[in-house]
Amino acid sequence: METLGMPQYEVEFKKKSDNFIRRSAQGIVCIILKDKKLPKGKLIEYNSFKEIKAESMDAENYDLLKLCYKGKPRKVMVMPIDDYEVSGEDSKITLAKALEILKFKRFNYLTVPGILKKHHETLVTWVETHREFYRPTHLILSGYSNESGKRFVYNWSTDNVYIGEKKYSAADFCIRLAGVLAGVPVNESVTRYELEDVTSADMKEDEDSLVNKGEIFLTTDGDSFYISRGVTSLQRVSSDEDIEDFRKIKISETADMIYQDIKDTWQKKFVGKFMNVYRNKLVFIAAVRDYLESLEKIDVLDTAGDNRITIDIDENRKYLEEVKKVKVDDYEEARIKEANTGSFLFCVGSLLIADALEDLKMKFYM
Structure with missing residues (x-):
C-alpha cells in the first residue's frame, strides 16, 4: 500500500522550523573585491577556506578572506x-557591472x-531592491552616514584594528563582521561577541551615543x-515597514528569516497548486500557524506575544469594493x-520576536 504521509507544504514548514536556528548560523557572505589575478566578470564561490x-x-585579498572565515560562514x-567606480571603460x-551579475544571486551579507x-547610496539602493525580490540581504559598510539609516545596513566604525602586527582599516574589517554575522545563530546575538585575536584598535569614547547613532x-x-x-544603522523609523525593534540586528534578521520561510513555502508549495477558495485559504493559514507555534517552542518567538495569522478582513473588503465594485456595507464579517x-x-x-539578554539593571539593598 502506498504511504501518503503528510502534505508537502506541512513537511516544508516543519523542515524550516526544525532547522531554523541551524540555518541562521550558516549564512552566505558576498564580497566585491578589486583583484589583479582573479578572473573578472565571474562570481566565484568557496564552500570552505581550504x-x-x-x-x-592578490595576497591582501587572500588575507581578507581568511579573516572572513574566522567567523565560520557557510x-x-x-x-x-x-574598479570600485560605478562607471568606467567598457x-x-x-x-x-558586478551588481548586474549579482542581481539574481542569493546571499545574506554583502x-x-x-x-x-560617494557610492554608498548606490549600493544601498541596489540592496533595497534586491531584498524585495530575493532573499533578504544585509549590507555592511564603514562610514555610512544617513540621518534615518536602514535596518538592512550595518555601519562598522572602528578603524586601525590590529591582529598581531597586521593592521586592518574599518573598511577591511567589515569583512570580519560579515563572517561573524554569518556564523552566529539566531538564538544568540553578536553583542559582546569576543574577537580573541584582536590585539589593539582605535577605541571609541561616548559609546552609548555611538550605539544610538x-x-x-x-x-x-x-x-x-x-x-x-x-x-x-536604523535611527529614525520613517516607514510602515520599519519598527523601533528593527534597530537591533537580532530582531531584524529573525523577522527576515520568518518572512522568507513563509514566502518560499507559498511560492513553492501553494502558488498554482490550490484553487483560491475559502477552505484552501484556511489550509495555508493553518500551516503558517503551526510554523509559528514551532518557533515558539525553540524560543525564536516569545509566547508572551500574540503570534498568529488570519485572513485580513479589511483588505478583503477593500478588494470587493474597489475591484469587484461590490457594496459590502450590509455584509456580515x-x-x-x-x-x-x-x-x-x-x-x-x-x-513577538524573542530578544537576547543584553542589558542588566540590578539593585541591592542592605
Missing part, C-alpha cells in the same frame, strides 16, 4: 572587479571593502575586545471573510 588557493588572488562568494568590470563613500564598533574590558552591540478574492489571499498577523 578551497581558496593563495596564489590565485559559504563565501567573491565577485572580482577591476572593457573593465566596475562596481555597477560588503565592498574598497567602495567609495547606529554604529557597530570594538569595545574592551581592558583584557579582551568585543563587538559593541548588534545594532542596525463572516461573508467578507469567506468572499471570493480572485487570485489574492489577503493575510494579516502579528509576531
Whole structure:
C-alpha cells in the first residue's frame, strides 16, 4: 500500500522550523573585491577556506578572506572587479557591472571593502531592491552616514584594528563582521561577541551615543575586545515597514528569516497548486500557524506575544469594493471573510520576536 504521509507544504514548514536556528548560523557572505589575478566578470564561490588557493588572488585579498572565515560562514562568494567606480571603460568590470551579475544571486551579507563613500547610496539602493525580490540581504559598510539609516545596513566604525602586527582599516574589517554575522545563530546575538585575536584598535569614547547613532564598533574590558552591540544603522523609523525593534540586528534578521520561510513555502508549495477558495485559504493559514507555534517552542518567538495569522478582513473588503465594485456595507464579517478574492489571499498577523539578554539593571539593598 502506498504511504501518503503528510502534505508537502506541512513537511516544508516543519523542515524550516526544525532547522531554523541551524540555518541562521550558516549564512552566505558576498564580497566585491578589486583583484589583479582573479578572473573578472565571474562570481566565484568557496564552500570552505581550504578551497581558496593563495596564489590565485592578490595576497591582501587572500588575507581578507581568511579573516572572513574566522567567523565560520557557510559559504563565501567573491565577485572580482577591476574598479570600485560605478562607471568606467567598457572593457573593465566596475562596481555597477558586478551588481548586474549579482542581481539574481542569493546571499545574506554583502560588503565592498574598497567602495567609495560617494557610492554608498548606490549600493544601498541596489540592496533595497534586491531584498524585495530575493532573499533578504544585509549590507555592511564603514562610514555610512544617513540621518534615518536602514535596518538592512550595518555601519562598522572602528578603524586601525590590529591582529598581531597586521593592521586592518574599518573598511577591511567589515569583512570580519560579515563572517561573524554569518556564523552566529539566531538564538544568540553578536553583542559582546569576543574577537580573541584582536590585539589593539582605535577605541571609541561616548559609546552609548555611538550605539544610538547606529554604529557597530570594538569595545574592551581592558583584557579582551568585543563587538559593541548588534545594532542596525536604523535611527529614525520613517516607514510602515520599519519598527523601533528593527534597530537591533537580532530582531531584524529573525523577522527576515520568518518572512522568507513563509514566502518560499507559498511560492513553492501553494502558488498554482490550490484553487483560491475559502477552505484552501484556511489550509495555508493553518500551516503558517503551526510554523509559528514551532518557533515558539525553540524560543525564536516569545509566547508572551500574540503570534498568529488570519485572513485580513479589511483588505478583503477593500478588494470587493474597489475591484469587484461590490457594496459590502450590509455584509456580515463572516461573508467578507469567506468572499471570493480572485487570485489574492489577503493575510494579516502579528509576531513577538524573542530578544537576547543584553542589558542588566540590578539593585541591592542592605
